[in-house]
Amino acid sequence: MNTHTPTLLELQRALCRSVVGHNDAEAGLYIIANGIDPAARLGIYRNTFASVLVNALRLSYPAVHRLVAAECFEGAARFFMEEQPPQCANLDDYGAGFPEFLARFPPVAALIYLPDVARLEWAVSRALHAQDAEPLDIARLAALTEDEQARVRFAPHPSAGLVRADHPADSIWHAVLAQDDAALAAIDPAAGPVWLLVHRAETGVEVSPLSERAWYFTAALFAGRTLHEALDEAQCAEAQAVLAEHLAAGRFTGFSLAAPAIS
Amino acid sequence: MPQFKRGPIPAKTGIGLRFPHHQAVADTRPEIAWLEAHTENYMGGGTSLRYLEAIRRDYPISLHGVGLSLGSAGGLDAGHLERVRRTIERLEPGLVSEHLSWSVVGGTYLADLLPLPMTEEALDVVCRHVEQVQAFLKRRILVENPSTYLQFQHSTIPEWEFLAKVAERTGCGILCDVNNIYVSACNHGWDASAYIAALPPAAVGEIHLAGHAVKKLDGGHALRIDDHGSRVAPEVWALYAEALARFGPVPTLIEWDTDVPPLEVLLEEAARAAAVLEKTEREHAYADAA
Numbered sequence A: 001m002n003t004h005t006p007t008l009l010e011l012q013r014a015l016c017r018s019v020v021g022h023n024d025a026e027a028g029l030y031i032i033a034n035g036i037d038p039a040a041r042l043g044i045y046r047n048t049f050a051s052v053l054v055n056a057l058r059l060s061y062p063a064v065h066r067l068v069a070a071e072c073f074e075g076a077a078r079f080f081m082e083e084q085p086p087q088c089a090n091l092d093d094y095g096a097g098f099p100e101f102l103a104r105f106p107p108v109a110a111l112i113y114l115p116d117v118a119r120l121e122w123a124v125s126r127a128l129h130a131q132d133a134e135p136l137d138i139a140r141l142a143a144l145t146e147d148e149q150a151r152v153r154f155a156p157h158p159s160a161g162l163v164r165a166d167h168p169a170d171s172i173w174h175a176v177l178a179q180d181d182a183a184l185a186a187i188d189p190a191a192g193p194v195w196l197l198v199h200r201a202e203t204g205v206e207v208s209p210l211s212e213r214a215w216y217f218t219a220a221l222f223a224g225r226t227l228h229e230a231l232d233e234a235q236c237a238e239a240q241a242v243l244a245e246h247l248a249a250g251r252f253t254g255f256s257l258a259a260p261a262i263s
Numbered sequence B: 001m002p003q004f005k006r007g008p009i010p011a012k013t014g015i016g017l018r019f020p021h022h023q024a025v026a027d028t029r030p031e032i033a034w035l036e037a038h039t040e041n042y043m044g045g046g047t048s049l050r051y052l053e054a055i056r057r058d059y060p061i062s063l064h065g066v067g068l069s070l071g072s073a074g075g076l077d078a079g080h081l082e083r084v085r086r087t088i089e090r091l092e093p094g095l096v097s098e099h100l101s102w103s104v105v106g107g108t109y110l111a112d113l114l115p116l117p118m119t120e121e122a123l124d125v126v127c128r129h130v131e132q133v134q135a136f137l138k139r140r141i142l143v144e145n146p147s148t149y150l151q152f153q154h155s156t157i158p159e160w161e162f163l164a165k166v167a168e169r170t171g172c173g174i175l176c177d178v179n180n181i182y183v184s185a186c187n188h189g190w191d192a193s194a195y196i197a198a199l200p201p202a203a204v205g206e207i208h209l210a211g212h213a214v215k216k217l218d219g220g221h222a223l224r225i226d227d228h229g230s231r232v233a234p235e236v237w238a239l240y241a242e243a244l245a246r247f248g249p250v251p252t253l254i255e256w257d258t259d260v261p262p263l264e265v266l267l268e269e270a271a272r273a274a275a276v277l278e279k280t281e282r283e284h285a286y287a288d289a290a
Helices: A009-019 A038-060 A062-068 A070-083 A100-103 A114-129 A139-143 A146-150 A169-177 A182-186 A212-222 A227-234 A239-250 B019-028 B047-056 B078-091 B120-137 B160-168 B176-188 B193-199 B235-246 B262-290
Strands: A152-156 A161-165 A192-203 A204-210 A252-257 B013-017 B035-038 B059-064 B095-099 B103-105 B108-114 B142-144 B171-177 B206-211 B211-215 B222-225 B251-252
Touching: A009 A038, A009 B103, A009 B108, A009 B120, A038 A062, A038 A070, A038 A114, A062 A070, A062 A114, A062 A169, A062 A204, A100 A114, A114 A161, A114 A192, A114 A204, A139 A239, A146 A152, A146 A227, A146 A239, A152 A212, A152 A227, A161 A169, A161 A212, A169 A182, A169 A192, A169 B019, A182 B013, A192 A212, A204 A212, A212 A227, A212 A239, A212 B171, A227 A239, B013 B262, B019 B047, B019 B176, B019 B262, B059 B078, B078 B120, B095 B206, B103 B160, B142 B206, B160 B171, B160 B176, B171 B176, B176 B193, B176 B206, B176 B222, B176 B235, B193 B235, B206 B235, B211 B262, B235 B262, B251 B262
Parallel strands: B013 B035, B013 B251, B035 B059, B059 B095, B095 B142, B142 B171, B171 B206, B206 B251
Antiparallel strands: A152 A252, A161 A192, A192 A204, B103 B108, B211 B222
16 A cells, blocks of 8 residues: 655656556556556546547648558557657647657658658648738838848748658658559659748648759748848749749748848 | 627537538538637637637637646646637637646646646645636636546545635636536546535536546446547436536537537537526526516
């Protein structure tokens, strides 16, 4: 019989070890059996924890779920949740580390493109749940002088993200979600790399392939470089057209001006 | 098309709004007095939020949270509380509720409503957190009794007393989940009627009704599990009538979260609850007139 009375914090830590780490040794001591093994009682909470998180990951990674089949997905998810349990009650935010986990999860090692598909799905999931924001009014940019325009630092839309993948993650993702087996069979997994832009438009989340140079130019802008710096760094011949398309598609929500260079 | 308006939650029946019913509710505008949404499901932007913003133009909305972890020894998560505040500001709910439970320890979220030991220490923690939440949100919240599957050796306060004390000390309301009372009473050998009789009627601001499952365990034992995956059980309907007789007409919600059926099934359950509510209203009207 247990004689130690745990503080609330000690009790909660013991239950956490039971639910996440499957170790009932301490938690079991604090529970009244009342005809049922404390481990079976704790198992109810452990099952809920696992099923809620498997479901949250399935919602964020639907193509990965189809590519590896349900049983394997659940196995991977259970290992992942023990290694990286959620840190926040908003489960839309859970699973950022899943692509890197899959990259070192031996049972799926043969699917060399799987981590790339997962990285794309995470960007898509981020875009789906991102906060709403009004796009930048282009007239505000047009009102700037040429010197001011060079010093513009854009604020990307909360849903905008970039993914670079060694494998054709976008084609695989499209084919898997469309359940288009013919298209999937026609994809060469070794083809790549691909340079992708993910953004939520009025009609839903869009995944657009960019050229390598356009991707680096966009990455520089998203990272808060001034327009002048981004043009300088990326050496992108189509930069003006790329910028015009980002603006027209609402991929920026605002801008600030960097201080003028001291000459 | 029926006309509804936003605002406070009326003492009538509502249903829990879930993703599979967004389109049907937005398109058909069913005859239901109010809707309740899970706070954590509407913290981002995009399609889900747009549906709820459209739906709330015609229906009073209640926000029901699962993530504040009022019973965490380590304190409230300020980031999550701020997300709750922003969601409330955007959706202007008539009621805001949370649970008498915990789900966060050491920065890990356990994705379930875990039971608290019924001790003076836990009572102090919960009361402090309810006061902090109410001060931060600048509004009263309701606190719901959970379904539980275990009890702790060192608990000293019956759950119904614990809940009544939280309401008394903090001024919060009680969300009386009649199904949870029935489930916990069966699991622990409590008297469900006595539980209801012990709650302060003036504090009860909402009732939840849902279905539960029976899980068979080794050794011929069983536990009732609050899975919100079926119609309300007959015993829970009987207990609901007892609750209304004691509390008077209270806003009542039908919840369904597992194997969510067509919207019509929820509306049928809500109509059944409405009949019990209306009977209570008539009886209260007679009593007032007498």
